Amino acid sequence: MAETKVTLKLLIDTRRNRVLFAEADKKFVDFLFSIFTLPIGTVTKLLQKQNMPGSLYSLYKSIENLSDTYIQPGQDKDFLLNPKVANISGAKAPLLLPSVEHSYSGKIYKCTCSWNNCPYVSNVRRAICPSSRKKSLTWELRFVDPPSSSNEEAGFVNGLVTYMVMDDLVVKPLSAISGITGIKDVEAVEEKVVDLGLDEGVKLLKASLQSKTVLTDVFLRAETTGTGLCLSPSSIVNYL
Template sequence: MTSTTKLSVKLLVDTRTNKVLFAEAGKDVVDFLFGLLALPVGTIIKLITKESMVGSVANIRQSLESLDGTYFLSDQAKVDLLNPEVSVPSLSENGVLLLPTSASSSSSTASSKKYYRCSYNYNSSCYDYVTRVSGAHCPGCKNNMTREVQYVEPKSEGTVKVENNNGEINVLGVVKGTYTIMDDLTITPIITLLNNLLNTCHVKDLSVLQETTVQLGVEE
């Protein structure tokens, strides 16, 4: 989710008590909520402002950012810690996850992934090994692995083909359909609640219910 991205959520309000009974949300909102479970702690710290962090958590990242590269075993180590990757492929390129979605950001992430193989061709088994640390010893011939190989970013990984009016399209994310979100963040398919609306929300008169749409941004 960028600073300008807005997600729409429909709220069902009991006008007598001015209480929100539940929210109706599409896949973008639910993908965002479920996607929070996949974010590494380092990414969460990066997204939260220093003023809103608890205790001294902000100081950990600040210490890492300030630490000179000479103190790390490799340049890649600092890059990996400052920019941890989402472990779920279907979420890694989803903009609603608060992650950078610009082309420059995507290319930067891809270019930061460097792999190396053995620089010697004396042993055919050398081709079976690859490392992320330049200079690591090859298990096949014991020489240094310093020859950089090109990493290919899987563009279609994590996508699912779905039907729409224009045929099949590739869609990123986790879920499909529409869902209800309760005040305790319980998420269920909307059909589940609608089938038992009166009992679930303790509503006897449907005429007191009013639907309103709100926009959710990064601050919210």
Template sequence: MAAATTTTPSTALTMKLLVDSQRWRVVFAEAGKDTVDFLFSLLAVPAGTSVKLLGKESMVGCMGNLYGSAERLEEPYVQPGAAKDVILGAAMPPPAAVRPNSWVFPLPAPAPAAPAPAPKKFYNCGNSYYRNNCGSYVTEVSGTCCPNCGNRMYTETNLVGSPQPVDAKEPVRKGFVQGGMVVYTVTDDLVISPMSNVSTIALLNACGVRDFGMLQERTVQIGYKEGLEILRASLQSKTVLTDVFLGKKPPSASSMKNGGMKNGGSTPQLSNGTRRDSLSWRA
């Protein structure tokens, strides 16, 4: 996999998983605005950049072959002035719909600031002091003939009352989804919707959850590594959250210290060490 400079979001992205410890899978996750903004931002990652980040050998399908073909193509067969980087790794600035702390992938180095333009100079006729009509004319080109007397206009003058340039400010990115008290449900296959009691019960039924005592709550953080794995799994799997945060095999009963089976494996436990016979959900 190609090396990449990592960036750390100003606010850690977190997600609360509801894990079925019996079947060892994520039933669904609870996520806030910034995490959901990040998940939606994956739609803005260029295909070539995805291959570059993940490595062409790990790609499912033919995208890796396509990337390798462009990579191997020699200069005589490439259009003059065409840059391979545009195809192989397009610049990936954060989309306008994503706030800076919702973007966990590396950003390109900022472009150097353009030098300030030289101030303009203005010239008038040297006879302006003696002839009032000459003072009515001003030019930016030194040596221009005065329309009144025909004298060359070499006398430098100052223009007053010009508006000061206003620095363009980057628009504040508010993100894609609403924040505040709104919480979102993220399923294992990345179906995202606002959380509600009805949708939660429907998801539990759809996943065949019958024993609430086997459910665990687990809070995970999403950084560059996790973001990269989510991107990879989203292109290859229908069980993204399970693959990224749980892995393929459940831990042994003896190693499940938080949210696992304790007391010889006879009593289902949650992360706080207490048995939960019923669940209450936030609307």
């Protein structure tokens, strides 16, 4: 699968070397919101090569190194080490994180009980029906996503709006008034266009867990791709 790329426009205070805010479309905001769907095991696995702060990685490694002798019958360490991400119907965020496997295939199963009002379903084929205690759930049903006229309607936020993402990842609709806020010296402001791929997605995930200056940390204190353009005071007003 080709790597997804998302573009951001950063407004940078060059004198303080910090990002004032980013102008973003729905793809980037959908990615940020999708972070909340990640199990902690997935986050730990993704950040294991990023010098993850705290002790979660040590706990992760202890599970990985623990002999299967000490694991309860019927349990699997892989369930903890490689948890699958809940695939919320219709919320297809950009793939800016590697090796994230979704748990929901779009199939559900129900029991073949003789009565039609059995209330139990499962996304695991052959799960045991709690009503009959004998029959397994093997009758395949298909989950139907809500109607959508285009892929632009998938995700979490409206695609007709441009969003303002602050350095600490506060998200709100972009407006001229909100854009001017915090700009005290327009001559020191620079616009920079950057592209996000898998590498930047992982760095954003890590920075979001330990910093209040996420965009500055990722795009000004690390190597990025993009172009910078100094703006005049008049062009700042036109831009906003």
